[in-house]
Amino acid sequence: xxxxxxKQGFMQGIIALMFSQVIIKILGLxxxxxxxxxxGFGDKGNAIYSAGFSIYALLLTLSSTGVPNAIAKLTSExxxxxxxxxxxxIFKIALITFSSLGFLGTFILFFGAHFIANHILYxxxxxMCLVALSPAIFFVSIISVFKGYFNxxxxxxxxxxxxxxxxxxxxxxxxxxxxxxxxxxxxxxxLMAVGANLSTTLATIxxxxxxxxxxxNYRTILAKEIIKxxxxxxxxxxxxxxxILSVSIPMSLxxxxxxxxxxxxxxxxxxxxxxxxxxxEATLQYGIxxxxxxxxxxxxxxxxxxxxTALVPTISATKARGREKDIEKKISFSFLITTxxxxxxxxxxxxxxxxxxxxxxxxxxxxxxxxxASAISIIFILWEQTxxxxxxxLGKVVMPAIFLLIGVIAKFxxxxxxxxxxxxxxxxxxxxxxxxxxxxxxxxxxxxxxQIKIHIHFxxxxxxxxxxxxxxxxxxxxxxxxIIQIIGIKFLATLIALLSAVIVYIASVFLLKILSQEEIxxxxxxxxxxxxxxxxxxx
Numbered sequence: 127x128x129x130x131x132x133k134q135g136f137m138q139g140i141i142a143l144m145f146s147q148v149i150i151k152i153l154g155l156x157x158x159x160x161x162x163x164x165x166g167f168g169d170k171g172n173a174i175y176s177a178g179f180s181i182y183a184l185l186l187t188l189s190s191t192g193v194p195n196a197i198a199k200l201t202s203e204x205x206x207x208x209x210x211x212x213x214x215x216i217f218k219i220a221l222i223t224f225s226s227l228g229f230l231g232t233f234i235l236f237f238g239a240h241f242i243a244n245h246i247l248y249x250x251x252x253x254m255c256l257v258a259l260s261p262a263i264f265f266v267s268i269i270s271v272f273k274g275y276f277n278x279x280x281x282x283x284x285x286x287x288x289x290x291x292x293x294x295x296x297x298x299x300x301x302x303x304x305x306x307x308x309x310x311x312x313x314x315x316x317l318m319a320v321g322a323n324l325s326t327t328l329a330t331i332x333x334x335x336x337x338x339x340x341x342x343n344y345r346t347i348l349a350k351e352i353i354k355x356x357x358x359x360x361x362x363x364x365x366x367x368x369x370i371l372s373v374s375i376p377m378s379l380x381x382x383x384x385x386x387x388x389x390x391x392x393x394x395x396x397x398x399x400x401x402x403x404x405x406x407e408a409t410l411q412y413g414i415x416x417x418x419x420x421x422x423x424x425x426x427x428x429x430x431x432x433x434x435t436a437l438v439p440t441i442s443a444t445k446a447r448g449r450e451k452d453i454e455k456k457i458s459f460s461f462l463i464t465t466x467x468x469x470x471x472x473x474x475x476x477x478x479x480x481x482x483x484x485x486x487x488x489x490x491x492x493x494x495x496x497x498x499a500s501a502i503s504i505i506f507i508l509w510e511q512t513x514x515x516x517x518x519x520l521g522k523v524v525m526p527a528i529f530l531l532i533g534v535i536a537k538f539x540x541x542x543x544x545x546x547x548x549x550x551x552x553x554x555x556x557x558x559x560x561x562x563x564x565x566x567x568x569x570x571x572x573x574x575x576x577q578i579k580i581h582i583h584f585x586x587x588x589x590x591x592x593x594x595x596x597x598x599x600x601x602x603x604x605x606x607x608x609i610i611q612i613i614g615i616k617f618l619a620t621l622i623a624l625l626s627a628v629i630v631y632i633a634s635v636f637l638l639k640i641l642s643q644e645e646i647x648x649x650x651x652x653x654x655x656x657x658x659x660x661x662x663x664x665x
Contacts, residue, residue, distance in 0.1 A: 150428065153293045155421065157297045157300055162418060163487060163488065166313030166315050166318065169414050170413055171322075172414075173249065173416065175323060177392050178258075179326075180416070181235070181242050181256060182259040184386065194273040194277060198278035199518065200216050201277075202280075205443075207446070210351040215366060216275075217275040219366045220271045220274070220370050221271045224270065225264065227267060228268065229264050231263040231264070232260045232263045232264045235260040251315075259327055261327050262331075269334050272284075272341060284337070287340075292330060303325050304325075383531045383534055387530075390538050391412070394538070395411075402546070418486075419500050422486075422497060427504070427507055427511070429467055430508045430511050433464065437456070437512070440519065441518075441520060442519045442521075457516050457574075459645055466591055469505060470591075475498065475504070478606075479497040481617075483497065496556055503562075506564045513567060513571050513574055517570065529569035536561050536565055537558040540562075541555055598627045602627035643656055
């Protein structure tokens, strides 16, 4: 019963975060759909908005990314030993430390906005976007500590709810603020981009208020746990800060390097494209890449982040209890789920790039070839996320950053070489991203295999999922083509084809018996699902 409870607990945390991510990404897609189709915004507005956001994301990474996983890891280790006082002490000291770093990030972005926009991004219009985003760094730094603490306690519902509230606020505020600015300024693109970024800052404050209110209501439970928990020697404040930073800094390295990777595009693509395009056209091309394409490619990544987020404290706690076999099972299961998420997304975006863009962005549907090229990188990014989360849970936090840095160097070289070629252009940035993450994943996975015994089930992990994707692609495209021939309505054909693709893919996964009985039962309601599959003679 305890073993089954642990399986369900692991998957319940993942499902809670995945459900949250589904809502968040739907809202994010609505947000991007509104901005891209808004008269006066379009791809140019996306370029200005995203250029500012990329620098904000870099400073945000320095102050907070890696912190949730680090705090979750340390918290789960203390709780696994019954040291609730030590876990809460980690939280309190981390809160002071990272709120201070967040304030520093806010200060740098606010006062450095002019220099960054004019001399790094080469998009002067992004200056006010950076100013509008600067306060968010402080609040996100605080939120990251709360998330890490509750994730380490396996209470991932609060993280899920906080993220959902934040995205809902961002979407609603963007509609309101951008509409007001559009009316008052006759649809000024620059100011609408500022308004869109301002909605991010206000939504972040909303997320912080929710987290703080939840924590205040939770304090009575925490106090009882601390009283009943085991007593361990208390480290000094300086010693605790050193411990937190010794874990969070290495964990942040991968995220920092990843953020640098995104900023390579913002700092090289527009300049490289201007060798054969006008500044206006180069900015539009960059807007397509960072606005529409990155949004769509990011959808499957967000689902896998839920898996990676749950994996770090789970692996860490399992290791603290000395259950090596359980670690191997969790790693194998996580890689399988990652593959089952990623491969159909790659195939779907390649097959339906043009219809999807036309469906979502009817007023600015260009970029099908860019989306197809970028889709290939999805599976490597997802595998890399899972590998890095596993290594972080095992305490190996520096090497993933080094491997990603090697990939980022390759990306920079590819951008410089490929993007200026007129026949390749912006697609060179997509190729560079795929190359970056393929290299990072392969190096990380090789290193992981040296740390822990992993059986590579090539047929199960790759061949069977590819066969399922083939069934999905053939059947769904037949549906799409048939509807086009009969009624000729593309948006309806796209929706029905995508729905049929999901149904056929899930059915194929079970028909091919990719998941074992134990793996199915890890899923919430998995026992009932398995009994039904037995009833219809699939298992």
